[in-house]
Amino acid sequence: MKKIKVLIFIYQMGGGGAARTLLNIINNLDRSKFSPVLVTLNYNGSYEKELQDDVVFIKLPTKRLSRSIWSLAKIIRSEEIDIVFSTIPRVNTIAIFAKVLSFSKARSVIREADNLGGGLITNLQLLGFGMVYKFSNQIVSLSEGVKENLVRRYKVKPSDIKVVYNPVDLYRIKEKIKTEKDIKDKYKTLFETEDKIIVSAGRLVEQKDHKTLLKAFSKVNAQVKSRLILLGEGPLKNQLVEEAEKLNVADRVHFIGFQNNPYVFFKKADVFVLSSKHEGFSHVIAEALATGVPVVSTDCKSGPAEVLNKGEYGELCEVGNVEDMTEKILHILTLDKEQVTEIVSNGYERANYFDAKVIVKRYEEIFLQALNQ
CATH class of the missing domain: 3.40.50.2000 (Glycogen Phosphorylase B;)
Incomplete structure (x- = not known):
């Protein structure tokens, strides 16, 4: 059976919680069904050395997120990616645009990782992110509270969001x-x-x-x-x-x-x-x-x-x-x-309750559901 290629896109595999979460997902994906491809900007991250040896790891030739769209789109097409998975609003936006511009059959799954909000400008930005999020195939929230925030500030439909807690290895x-x-x-x-x-x-x-x-x-x-x-x-x-x-x-x-x-x-x-x-x-x-x-x-x-x-x-x-x-x-x-x-x-x-072996299976189900849409 052909393995499902999952491209995971993040700013860098640094020392933050988002990188640690993606590390846990990447390393615990069922290798009999999924083949992970990690793409980051041109930064060195402290978690890179903890990646499993079979992970295809690609660094884009730029440190500017806004300049990564076309490079990412080319990788999605050349690597014949099935699922594009990302986290953090600006990274999610770039991942969605790159998926569209790749003119491929790849599906987009995005993850919202924080309870964001603030003044008028910040809230308008969140509305903008919400408009872009509608072009994804699935939105994942890492808690019920973040889901409520997505509905309230991003104007995303509750039915478009699945809650999956962070995996702890x-x-x-x-x-x-x-x-x-x-x-x-x-x-x-x-x-x-x-x-x-x-x-x-x-x-x-x-x-x-x-x-x-x-x-x-x-x-x-x-x-x-x-x-x-x-x-x-x-x-x-x-x-x-x-x-x-x-x-x-x-x-x-x-x-x-x-x-x-x-x-x-x-x-x-x-x-x-x-x-x-x-x-x-x-x-x-x-x-x-x-x-x-x-x-x-x-x-x-x-x-x-x-x-x-x-x-x-x-x-x-x-x-x-x-x-x-x-x-x-x-x-x-x-x-x-x-x-x-x-x-x-x-x-x-x-x-x-948050064991990676349990939580990552939930992500696997979501990837499969996105493919069947």
């Missing part, structure tokens, strides 16, 4: 946890302490609202001696360092940048905290649960409440509310061992 996480050597010597000393360890991971950008986390941490530390480890890079690092200094906790806050293996850090922590203003799904929360660490997250639109099932599998706090976040973190840090063990056990159970 539980096997890969377990294997990576075993490799503690990935914690470099300079970081190992962070865990050689009686202090409680709080970990957070995400780009140092406004969306992740690390300022609220730092303020909450300063209050937590005043009651329970703690260390805050921040994984991730971004333009706000200097501002956040200054904020930590103002709060007199600079010696207890550790910015360690992007880590190829964040799971060993999660595993050693007493609590994982997400302070975001908005998310699509919050892949990192599901991954944290899979490592066996209790979770505190903002109840932002639209992923955390779905991942944690309205607080059943982790603590939810109000977005931007320092006092609420402080209270929820302290609650976790002051639990006894039996209570922590129960939370960890429940977290493992919830993580299994």
